[in-house]
Amino acid sequence: MISKLMAGIYWLISKVMLFWHTVWDSILPDHRVLSTNWQWVLAIVFLVITVRVVLFPIFVKQIKSQRAMQAIQPKMKELQEKHKGDRETLQKEVMKLYQEEKVNPLMGCLPMFLQIPVFIGLLHVLRHLRPGQSEHQQTLYGWTVKEFESAVDARLFDAPIVAKFSSSAADLLKIDASSTAVKIVAAILVALMITTTYLTQRQMIKKTGWNSDPQQRMIQKFMLYGIPFFTLTSGWYFPIGVIIYWVTNNAITLGQQYWVLHKYPPPANANTTTTPFKAGGKQTADAKQPSGFGALFSKAREQAAAQQRTNGKGGPVKATGVKANGAKANGAAPEPAGPSRAPKPGAKPINPKKGGAAKRQSG
Template sequence: MDDKKNIILAVVLTAAILFGWPYVANHFFPAANPPATKIEGGKTTPLTPSGSAPAAEGAAAVRDLALVLKDGPRIPIRTPKITGSINLKGARIDDIVLPTYKESIARDSHAIRLYSPSGTKDAYFAGFGWQGEGLKTPDGNSVWTASGKELTPASPVTLTWNNGAGQSFEIRYSIDENYMITAQQKVSNSGAGTVAVKSYGYVSRAHPSTDPDTWTIHVGPMGVFNGAANYDVNYKDLEKGPASQSFQSTGGWIGFTDKYWLSALVPDQKAAFSAQMRKGAGTQFQTDISLAPVMLAAGKSVTQTNRLFVGAKEVKTLEAYQDAGIPLFDRAIDWGWFYWFEKPIFALLHWLFEHIGNFGVAIICLTFVVRGLMFPVAQRQFASMAAMRAVQPKMKALQEKYKDDKPKLQQEMMELYKREKVNPLAGCLPIFIQIPIFFALYKVLQLTIEMRHQPFVLWIKDLSAPDPLHILNLFGLLPFTPPAFLGIGVLALLLGISMYFQFKLNPAQMDPMQQQVFAIMPWMMMFIMAPFAAGLLVYWITNNCLSMLQQWWLYKRHPQLSAATAK
């Protein structure tokens, strides 16, 4: 009867995990990147982009991007990492493309477009301006005059506009080799009286990001205020209300963070500023900053400097800006609570990749490094596990002797563990030790753009995406794609097999229920891990193989343990 109950409980537990896990994973763990390839007819085919965000309300007014870019005068932007243009109408930075990053691995894939002009389907842009009392300031319809023909790292461009009432306005745009645009905003007052003026900057987007916002990866408005990163506000918060969140700070920044991209306003770090995250009409959102107002007397001028970061969240690039004085700029990547642990994992993995050239091999080498560092701890645990196997005959004898006296059996078992110096949890401890490392690698694969679209071997074209080679559709020969939790790939199968043999080396559990759970756990993990990034599975498979090798070496070095186990 007990065996039947144990079997039923094991089946129920398995079903609960298999069918309940997708809901848990969707809430707590964001999905891996979309597969870079698909398998059709047994052949690997690159996937094309799946499309962009839906059109805003009033779709009839949405215009074609190419036509909008031809309207009105523009100043081209050319750097090694950015191409695009500045719209002289409104002095908006509304055309930004990242030529070093593609939408997919297909050869004809388009470069990532981050900014698009107002009136297009995916409008996303930034600008700088002024507010004031007693003067007319430029607005979105003002047409500026440019001093140059192109904005490059070697050639800044100054835009000028005169209100015809005694005040002239200038924005001197300069750009570095990466993703930072500097706007020096100057106002000159040649009128008869004093005017109050203050500069501002804004970033506006027509839709929320299509990247998922989860508890492990923040996507949406964020900023750093008074020395602390703020991830507390997301798009849904602004939609539900209040529609505006305000912040006061000296030093810091604000903007929108996507999974891999960032658009952030960086004011003068020595000046106090006000910042807001806003919900506009329809699906529009905006973040903005404004500096303190300045009283500008007749014949005087004032210059205030703001900056705009628009580009990829490259770890070393963000760290370089942080070292140059932008506080916590690397927190644009949501490292989370284990920041102190994930950054070294990333640094080591990226260093290995730079020297090896293959990201999958770098993950395997990382596994060797981690296992090497934990070798002494694992040895003690494996020795305890082997000793546990050796005392199993005594444990069975106690179970038989006290089968009708459970409290006495527990007491005698604890005395046996103490006398023989064994740990009944030894088989689980190596797994628990791996959890922080596994989570850190999960975050690195999910967050860092350096790992995006990195291939391994054969059909694995993107280690930050799930294994595309599914067994249930006969590797693409059958015309259907299994659901995520049934999409068992070759790597997931290898993971289950390696865990099965690893558990076979562990001592059998005396509780039949526990033993049955351990027997089905490898196959449950095979289903659970199948939708995760292929790089995580490569790490876990390698770790399982090294664990088995280490246990084999232990038995080879201590034959008495092997003999005791066999007896």
């Protein structure tokens, strides 16, 4: 059953690629430009575009589902505190909350799961494109012999799209490929794949913030660092055509996320941290601490309020080291209370030195 299903996926992927190859072959010149067969490269690019157009409504539902999950985080936290230590009851209450709020936590992963068969199908088809195959093998999945041979010989900057970084010298010799060209092109594409994979996750987390729930934050960290690490370790074994698919898919994801995140902005939520982006940041939108002079004055007001509560008096209380007007005392003695020593209007000013000397003479 599974083998028949996958054979159908291989056939469908091949048909979409061959369709776009026919389209671009009728538009572009029938020879290499910049050592590249752009008909086949664009066939892979538009395979991605076709898949993303089909999945776009599901992608929008994914974003809405993530928004709904963020909106119910306060209720989730209440349930976790209420049923702390009772895992079974907590799970029942969480499922009940999902039903009441009409939230499906699996919807957030659905687009990625639906793209996995496409990725596997393309990987299988490109690995199937090998020289020396019999005519029966060449015509599998709806290919003609001419299309098969053209795809095997297709190149991106002189690197065959069916080659990979780890291809042996014997395999490259069969398709008349340069090992240097293959390794350079493959390395650049793998670097782009890692970078764009990281940026797609960073874009989402930077906009929505880090989740305060430890399990959800762990998932976010895995998506941010784990998947790029997977692409780093496995990208060297992917054919160049598959890496083209991955980089194109990430680029489209960045554009779609930018549009959706601006059209459906994330809700204000106290359970997520704010920018600037910092992995695992602890500062929240509702708990920003003042700094500098703001922190000094805030501390002084807290001390004054605490002293008022202690004394039980309603009058103003001087905070230690801080004047009533908010200036720092710097250890100066407080001004004595009493009548003002300022001269009255029109009165002759008194020189304190002369006055003091006169008093000593008279004495």
